[in-house]
Amino acid sequence: MALKELKIGFIGGGQMAEALIRGLLKARVVEPAKILVSEPSPPRREYLAKTFPDLKIIFDNCALVKEVDFIVLAVKPQVMSTVLKEITLAIDPERHLVLSIAAGIPTSFIERFLPEKTRVIRVMPNTPALVLEGVSAFTGGRYTTPEDLGLAEEFLQAFGESIFLPENQFDAVTGLSGSGPAFVAAFYEALVDGGVKVGLAREVAEKLALQTIFGTAKLIKETGKDPYQLKAMVTSPGGTTICGLKALAEKGFSGSVMEAVEAATKRSQELTARVLEEVAK
Numbered sequence: 001m002a003l004k005e006l007k008i009g010f011i012g013g014g015q016m017a018e019a020l021i022r023g024l025l026k027a028r029v030v031e032p033a034k035i036l037v038s039e040p041s042p043p044r045r046e047y048l049a050k051t052f053p054d055l056k057i058i059f060d061n062c063a064l065v066k067e068v069d070f071i072v073l074a075v076k077p078q079v080m081s082t083v084l085k086e087i088t089l090a091i092d093p094e095r096h097l098v099l100s101i102a103a104g105i106p107t108s109f110i111e112r113f114l115p116e117k118t119r120v121i122r123v124m125p126n127t128p129a130l131v132l133e134g135v136s137a138f139t140g141g142r143y144t145t146p147e148d149l150g151l152a153e154e155f156l157q158a159f160g161e162s163i164f165l166p167e168n169q170f171d172a173v174t175g176l177s178g179s180g181p182a183f184v185a186a187f188y189e190a191l192v193d194g195g196v197k198v199g200l201a202r203e204v205a206e207k208l209a210l211q212t213i214f215g216t217a218k219l220i221k222e223t224g225k226d227p228y229q230l231k232a233m234v235t236s237p238g239g240t241t242i243c244g245l246k247a248l249a250e251k252g253f254s255g256s257v258m259e260a261v262e263a264a265t266k267r268s269q270e271l272t273a274r275v276l277e278e279v280a281k
């Protein structure tokens with residue numbers, strides 16, 4: 001079965017849901033009339049109805065569940081249990097596939113609230129999904145089938161790249177690609193400040209720094225060159241770049257970045273452990 005044959009329902013019509021809907025419509029993986037959104041906030045519903053006139057925007061989560069086959073849980077983690085308790089009676093495990101994008105909420109937490117045998121997929125997207133350049137890890141729960149995973153992959157590829165991983169790697173994913181946009185933003189800011197320090201106007205430094213990051217990412221992606229080859233392309237003997245790289249090495253740049261990923265991963269592990277304790281109670 002392909003995604004276009006299913007009705008898709010978003011529970012929660014916030015920033016992430018909006019990005020995902022844009023991706024689905026742009027990639028034409030599903031017709032707009034087959035997408036529903038349930039959202040409690042009237043101004044937000046009004047905005048969504050204006051932005052996506054062909055979608056059905058409602059306020060009732062259970063009514064949405066009864067109409068769709070593929071459910072996307074796009075609410076904040078702190079309201080997840082409330083939403084699951086509310087929809088559980090409307091869930092048909094034979095019909096519904098439930099995909100959650102909530103950070104730090106394990107599949108076991110979702111399964112605990114839903115009827116036995118409900119097929120659950122967990123996804124960890126990242127903010128570049130807002131411009132359809134995200135990368136999402138996804139994993140299945142106790143009852144997901146290979147066909148469910150195929151549907152999830154089709155769904156995720158509408159707004160970037162996707163990778164299937166076992167759930168025990170999700171904290172590491174959170175530390176790398178989940179938090180990564182903030183680390184890259186911090187690097188961007190530092191490059192700009194460096195440019196200003198050596199006498200460039202801030203707008204000029206911003207333009208140069210941003211396109212350097214974007215262009216280098218594209219170069220890596222399109223040529224498949226590794227970091228060593230890329231450095232060799234710009235590092236001439238006794239030249240400017242090798243002096244800059246020496247300064248980065250002396251200030252512990254690589255170690256700092258590695259520690260940032262590790263610290264974010266550890267924090268995610270702590271938060272996940274707290275949720276799992278709740279599940280065990």
Ligand SMILES: NC(=O)c1ccc[n+]([C@@H]2O[C@H](COP(=O)([O-])OP(=O)(O)OC[C@H]3O[C@@H](n4cnc5c(N)ncnc54)[C@H](OP(=O)(O)O)[C@@H]3O)[C@@H](O)[C@H]2O)c1
Nearest residue numbers: 012013014015016017041074075076077101102103125127
């Ligand atoms: N943004 C990211 O970069 C990112 C990255 C990875 C994962 N995620 C995950 O994506 C999920 C959504 O994040 P977001 O940034 O899109 O948050 P958001 O903009 O706050 O969207 C959540 C939406 O859910 C609505 N909502 C609240 N209670 C609800 C209920 N009982 N039933 C239905 N809808 C309800 C909220 O309405 P009100 O505003 O009226 O409360 C809001 O419109 C989160 O679980 C987050 O962990 C986000």
